[in-house]
Amino acid sequence: MKTIKIGNTNFEASAIALGIMRMDQLSDQDAAKVLTTAKDAGITYIDSADIYGSGASEKKFAAAMKVAGLNREDFYIQSKGGIVLDPARSHDGLVFGKRYDFSKEHILSAVDGILERLHVDYLDSFLLHRPDPLMDLDEVAEAFDELQTAGKVRHFGVSNFNPQQVEMLQSAVNQRLMINQLQFGLMHTGAIDAGMHVNMQDDDSINHDGGMLEYSRRKNMTVQAWSPFQYGMFAGVFVDNPKFPELNKAMQTVADKHGVTKNAIATAWILRHPANIQVILGTMNPQHLVESAAGADVELSKQEWYDLYLAAGHILP
Ligand SMILES: NC(=O)c1ccc[n+]([C@@H]2O[C@H](COP(=O)([O-])OP(=O)(O)OC[C@H]3O[C@@H](n4cnc5c(N)ncnc54)[C@H](OP(=O)(O)O)[C@@H]3O)[C@@H](O)[C@H]2O)c1
Known part of the structure; x- marks a missing residue:
């Protein structure tokens, strides 16, 4: 399994991580099978969030670790907080949340809740899940200091932030922000489209994220690609989806050439980008997991990468 360095930490983590957002849906035994499959495939990084399954995914992870006989140190464990759940929605x-909340009180209690549900003493990293327009920078700074001093969190980062928001928060906190988690994949390419349509009048020229990929490369910040197999926001999977015949045909052609499956190609396409992106897989199916993780060992040619981009319906000016 290819590894990447997380930010400027000494974490040498697998280029593919496992997200446990959907783990609450599994039995303890099935969840244990997913974790052992991930470990055997070389995955050393877990992504979670306090709200996944309304907390049930983290509890399931803890139960599954026990059933699988795995140790805390087998994985870097990351979680996210800062969204207040809305059970009604x-x-x-x-x-779904009813508000974002970056108050010191909320951040501290979110991390305590995460540690309790995951049955761990510390998180390797903690990310603020979505930017809170009402964030008080000093409160976030105090919360991060307390969490670090107490040994509850080793490293910090953000999710769904643009570069200005990162800069603003970075100016207030004492810890370097190491990670930004963003949606990115063959059917969600806003982070690169605008860079190829600079100064044009079409929709692709709209810069939706303020140049986050370019910013991350300059700052040595790790980008984690969430929902890499989805189109829209959880609208569905594009692999084997008859709505995307051209893309599936192109993925199959490249997959045959490399002796892997389309799942591997969807992953390899993200990893081919030089920003050292870490892919967060969400599958809870061991076979899909093994096939998708195999993409870490596939090096696409530049032409293959562009062919897939175009087959996904994107336009090269
Ligand atoms: N920061 C954020 O705002 C944010 C937002 C969303 C997610 N995330 C993180 O990103 C992780 C991944 O998100 P995700 O679960 O949406 O990612 P995903 O890997 O794009 O999608 C996973 C879903 O796709 C299905 N799937 C995958 N490959 C398939 C295939 N070949 N054929 C059919 N179905 C397939 C899976 O079903 P099977 O289980 O049956 O394979 C599962 O339902 C989450 O666990 C979470 O950690 C972060």
Whole structure:
């Protein structure tokens, strides 16, 4: 398994991480099977969030670690907080918030809740889940200091932030922000489209994230690609989806050439970008997991990368 360095930490982590957002749906035994499959495939990084499964995913992870006989040190464990759940809007495994809350009180209690549910003493990293427009920078700074001093969190980062928001928060906190988690994949390419349509009048020229990929490369900040197999926001999977015949045909062609499956190609496409992106897989199916993780060992040619981009319906000016 290819590894990457997380930010400027000494974490040499697998280029593919396992996200446990959907783990609450599994039995303890099935969840244990997912974790052992991930470990055997070389995955050393787990991503979570306090709200996943309204907290049930983290509890399931703890139970599954026990069933699988795995140790805390087998994985870097990351979680996220800063969203206050709205039970009234959450349904069918999808969770929604009623506000974002970066108050010191909320951040501290969020991390305590995460540690309790995961049955761990510390997190390797903690990310603020979505930017809170009402964030008080000094409160975040105090919260991060307390968490670090107490040994509860080793490293910090953000999720769904643009570069200005990172700069603003970085100016207030004492810890270097190491990670930004963003949606990125063959069917969610806003982070690169605008860079290829500079100064044009079409929709692709709209810069949706303030140049986050370029910023991250300059700052040595790790970008983690969430929902790498989804189109839209959880609209569905594009692999094997008849809505995307051209893309699936192109993925199959490249997959045949490399002797892997389309799942591996969807992953390899993200990893081919030179920003050292870490892919966060969300599958809870061991076979999909092994196939997708195999993408870490596939090096696409530049032409293959562009062919797939175009087959996904994107335009090269
Ligand atoms: N920071 C954020 O705002 C944010 C937001 C969302 C997610 N995340 C993180 O990103 C992780 C991944 O998100 P995600 O679960 O949406 O990612 P994903 O890997 O794009 O999607 C996973 C879903 O796709 C299905 N799937 C994958 N490959 C498939 C295939 N070949 N054929 C059919 N179905 C397939 C899976 O079903 P099977 O289980 O049956 O394979 C699962 O339902 C989450 O666990 C979470 O850690 C972060």
